[in-house]
Amino acid sequence: MALEKDPLNLIITGVGGQGNVLASHIVASAGIREGLYVTVGETYGASQRGGAVMSHVRFSFQAQCSPLIPEGQADIVVGLEPVEALRIITDFGNPKTKVIVSPRPVYPVWVLSGQAKYPPVEEVLGKLGELVDEVQVVETAEEGEVPMAANVLMMGALAGSGLVPIPIGSFEEAMREILSPRDLETNLRAFRKGVEAIRTG
Amino acid sequence: MSILAIDQPGRSVLMMGNEAIARGALEAGVDFSTAYPGTPSSEIIESLARVAEHFGFYAEWSTNEMVALEAAAAASLSGLRAIVAMKQNGVNVCSDFLLTVNLTGTKGGLVFVVGDDPSAISSSNEQDSRNFARFADLPLLEPATFQEAKDMTRWAFELSERVGLPCMIRSVTRLSHSRGNVKLAEIPQRSRSARFEGSYIAGVFVPIKHAELHQKLEQAREEFEGSEFNWYVGREGARFVIVTSGSGWLYSREAVAALGLDGEVGILKIGTTWPLPESFIVDHLRQATELLIVEEVDPFLEQNIKILLAEQAKTLGPIEVYGARSGHLPAFGDINQDKVARALADIRGLEYRARDEQYAQRASELALTLPPRMPTFCPGCPHRASLWAIKAALKLDGRDGFVAGDIGCYSLGVGPAGFWQLKTLHCMGAGIGLANGFGKLGQFAFDQPVVAVCGDSTFFHAAIPGLINARFNNSNVLMVVLDNGGTAMTGFQPHPGSGTDALGRPAPVVEIEEICKAIGVEVRVRDPFEVDRAIEDLYDMLQDGGVKVMVFRRKCFLIESREKAKPKVFVDPEKCIGDECGCARFCSRVFNCPGIIWDQDAEKAKIDEVVCTGCGVCATLCPQGAIVVEEG
Numbered sequence: 001m002a003l004e005k006d007p008l009n010l011i012i013t014g015v016g017g018q019g020n021v022l023a024s025h026i027v028a029s030a031g032i033r034e035g036l037y038v039t040v041g042e043t044y045g046a047s048q049r050g051g052a053v054m055s056h057v058r059f060s061f062q063a064q065c066s067p068l069i070p071e072g073q074a075d076i077v078v079g080l081e082p083v084e085a086l087r088i089i090t091d092f093g094n095p096k097t098k099v100i101v102s103p104r105p106v107y108p109v110w111v112l113s114g115q116a117k118y119p120p121v122e123e124v125l126g127k128l129g130e131l132v133d134e135v136q137v138v139e140t141a142e143e144g145e146v147p148m149a150a151n152v153l154m155m156g157a158l159a160g161s162g163l164v165p166i167p168i169g170s171f172e173e174a175m176r177e178i179l180s181p182r183d184l185e186t187n188l189r190a191f192r193k194g195v196e197a198i199r200t201g
Numbered sequence: 202m203s204i205l206a207i208d209q210p211g212r213s214v215l216m217m218g219n220e221a222i223a224r225g226a227l228e229a230g231v232d233f234s235t236a237y238p239g240t241p242s243s244e245i246i247e248s249l250a251r252v253a254e255h256f257g258f259y260a261e262w263s264t265n266e267m268v269a270l271e272a273a274a275a276a277s278l279s280g281l282r283a284i285v286a287m288k289q290n291g292v293n294v295c296s297d298f299l300l301t302v303n304l305t306g307t308k309g310g311l312v313f314v315v316g317d318d319p320s321a322i323s324s325s326n327e328q329d330s331r332n333f334a335r336f337a338d339l340p341l342l343e344p345a346t347f348q349e350a351k352d353m354t355r356w357a358f359e360l361s362e363r364v365g366l367p368c369m370i371r372s373v374t375r376l377s378h379s380r381g382n383v384k385l386a387e388i389p390q391r392s393r394s395a396r397f398e399g400s401y402i403a404g405v406f407v408p409i410k411h412a413e414l415h416q417k418l419e420q421a422r423e424e425f426e427g428s429e430f431n432w433y434v435g436r437e438g439a440r441f442v443i444v445t446s447g448s449g450w451l452y453s454r455e456a457v458a459a460l461g462l463d464g465e466v467g468i469l470k471i472g473t474t475w476p477l478p479e480s481f482i483v484d485h486l487r488q489a490t491e492l493l494i495v496e497e498v499d500p501f502l503e504q505n506i507k508i509l510l511a512e513q514a515k516t517l518g519p520i521e522v523y524g525a526r527s528g529h530l531p532a533f534g535d536i537n538q539d540k541v542a543r544a545l546a547d548i549r550g551l552e553y554r555a556r557d558e559q560y561a562q563r564a565s566e567l568a569l570t571l572p573p574r575m576p577t578f579c580p581g582c583p584h585r586a587s588l589w590a591i592k593a594a595l596k597l598d599g600r601d602g603f604v605a606g607d608i609g610c611y612s613l614g615v616g617p618a619g620f621w622q623l624k625t626l627h628c629m630g631a632g633i634g635l636a637n638g639f640g641k642l643g644q645f646a647f648d649q650p651v652v653a654v655c656g657d658s659t660f661f662h663a664a665i666p667g668l669i670n671a672r673f674n675n676s677n678v679l680m681v682v683l684d685n686g687g688t689a690m691t692g693f694q695p696h697p698g699s700g701t702d703a704l705g706r707p708a709p710v711v712e713i714e715e716i717c718k719a720i721g722v723e724v725r726v727r728d729p730f731e732v733d734r735a736i737e738d739l740y741d742m743l744q745d746g747g748v749k750v751m752v753f754r755r756k757c758f759l760i761e762s763r764e765k766a767k768p769k770v771f772v773d774p775e776k777c778i779g780d781e782c783g784c785a786r787f788c789s790r791v792f793n794c795p796g797i798i799w800d801q802d803a804e805k806a807k808i809d810e811v812v813c814t815g816c817g818v819c820a821t822l823c824p825q826g827a828i829v830v831e832e833g
Binding site for chain 2: 015016017028032038040063070073084086087089091094106108109113127131
């Protein structure tokens with residue numbers, strides 16, 4: 001088997017507490033099921049809560065990759081938060097990068113305390129569009145609904161987008177192995193909602 | 202089921218570096234495992250503890266790294282296989298024992314894993330612990346991949362038994378906390394029983410034992426010469442060779458490929474970095490005229506290679522060495538493919554451009570316009586309230602008092618999350634230790650009150666001797682123990698005050714306040730969410746001298762929220778009068794909880810339901826009483 005581009009570099013980004021690690025764990029485990037070498041570089045520790053977090057996920061049929069994607073080498077970026085998606089693009093984006101992003105902001109402490117301003121979401125999405133090949137916006141909740149499991153929903157969107165060479169079934173099998181039976185159903189629902197969301201655009 | 206216990210030899214699974222190390226121990230038939238949690242090492246014993254009951258071996262969270270190493274050594278001296286894990290700072294804590302157990306030697310395989318944290322992503326320093334291997338004359342292995350993390354750990358037990366020394370493994374954050382493919386092997390049946398025989402005494406015939414230690418290390422070096430963890434890739438007889446270890450291997454391979462230098466540049470990857478496999482290295486450098494050394498943090502490999510080159514000058518001739526000393530790679534922070542590629546390009550006179558210049562320019566301009574996102578206390582975190590109470594009490598006191606910080610989640614108090622309250626931050630236990638000294642400066646006209654903060658786990662780990670010293674020498678110190686019920690920063694591992702052990706079984710509780718009482722100091726226990734009372738008590742305790750302890754007790758909200766339903770918190774728009782209030786948007790702007798946002802349209806505070814954990818402390822602080830808590 002071969003990838004169109006090897007290694008294929010994916011970055012999942014968001015805010016500590018949004019569940020970046022579970023999201024990367026799902027897509028990476030699904031990749032290993034497909035016989036790929038997968039490397040995931042994570043942000044853990046003190047930067048975990050409320051800080052900017054990113055998971056570098058690298059797929060290859062040839063060799064184990066290093067855990068960090070080089071500057072400008074992200075092929076796909078999944079943003080659980082719009083400003084974080086743009087921040088990642090400024091470091092790792094290139095004109096061919098494809099972005100899937102949730103438009104729902106999570107405000108940093110410095111914004112809450114008035115020391116910094118959060119730019120309008122439309123503007124953030126506009127700048128993203130200017131820097132990359134394609135931006136697909138995925139709503140993680142209907143109007144008035146509280147968003148749940150946005151991390152897994154966005155993995156559904158990634159699976160449904162066809163940007164990674166991994167069948168949807170492998171994602172679901174990986175989830176069955178990783179998640180506790182108690183959490184499985186809710187997460188599968190969120191995942192399928194994401195698949196649906198990206199397909200209907 | 203834990204991924205660690207999968208009994209399918211030959212299957213490739215996704216494992217974190219730390220899980221791979223744990224699996225290696227399991228595949229070596231480990232009997233005894235200990236650690237004090239510390240990023241990036243915590244998941245090693247955490248994952249072993251999850252399967253300890255199933256496989257019938259022992260796992261414990263120790264009170265600190267010194268005890269962890271000593272307990273593991275006891276198992277080794279009794280003929281068992283033992284593993285101990287810690288972060289880099291932990292090596293300093295246990296180094297006293299380390300530098301004597303090397304002299305007595307060990308019996309059953311003893312594997313000593315250190316997770317170094319280049320760039321100090323979750324640490325107060327980025328020391329390179331490999332120096333301890335050289336310092337203590339111990340064999341050192343550095344895994345470069347997830348597979349190697351497992352395989353090296355398994356082999357380290359055998360090596361330790363053959364040379365009679367603890368074997369050190371140095372991992373780094375980018376391996377320990379990354380995930381990748383690991384092919385599983387069999388988990389053997391354990392059959393060892395423990396028995397202590399003979400004697401292990403460091404204090405007699407020390408020079409003789411020291412000489413014997415050097416012989417054992419030479420024996421390890423001979424084993425390293427043929428090790429499968431050392432290899433060379435690239436053209437035979439290359440003039441330019443990268444010598445690398447650990448995380449440097451993958452970055453080097455990718456940098457060489459990115460620059461299209463596969464045909465000219467060789468890579469010599471060393472997994473056994475102390476003592477160096479000298480003949481193996483010399484054999485691969487016979488045609489070399491230039492070397493680039495790629496490693497994380499100190500020029501450890503670089504210095505040792507340079508010594509070898511000097512000794513072999515007649516055989517090898519002059520060789521130019523690039524690396525940290527030449528300024529091509531940093532001797533601080535972590536490294537990546539870009540840094541290695543830039544170094545390589547610079548030396549070879551090539552151009553390395555990650556992105557189109559104009560694009561990169563536009564990207565960096567945009568980056569500057571984005572609001573920074575600093576880590577903060579979780580919504581519902583008791584530390585936010587505790588540090589607010591400390592700030593308020595010190596302000597009321599008015600004598601320019603300050604806080605000596607310590608290591609834990611509450612270290613975030615150095616910044617806006619904790620209202621910039623922590624004015625010193627060093628290592629475990631340093632808060633009370635420094636406060637001891639500040640509190641004895643009265644005869645030099647020092648009149649500032651000193652508050653030392655420390656977490657519950659830190660209290661047991663390193664703060665008790667400092668508190669006893671304060672009592673013994675009659676210092677003026679107010680110690681505030683931020684007791685959230687576990688070792689929260691590293692994933693809520695239990696400690697002596699938690700009431701459970703590493704396997705989740707009930708354990709005796711060592712009460713912090715009882716220890717304080719036994720030391721003979723005044724102690725109060727309060728809930729930091731009763732903010733007004735907390736402030737009053739702190740103020741009161743600051744007024745007369747001596748040693749006092751305030752225990753702020755409230756469970757970490759991440760744990761609390763798993764155990765009980767979340768109350769609904771909302772702002773009553775009738776009561777919140779926005780900027781007319783004069784509170785300066787206290788809840789969102791000053792108290793800084795990410796669960797409270799400012800509704801630009803309504804010009805009133807608003808609760809972000811997704812982020813809010815329902816702790817309700819904001820309701821007690823709002824001057825208008827506009828925040829409502831409805832139990833769920």
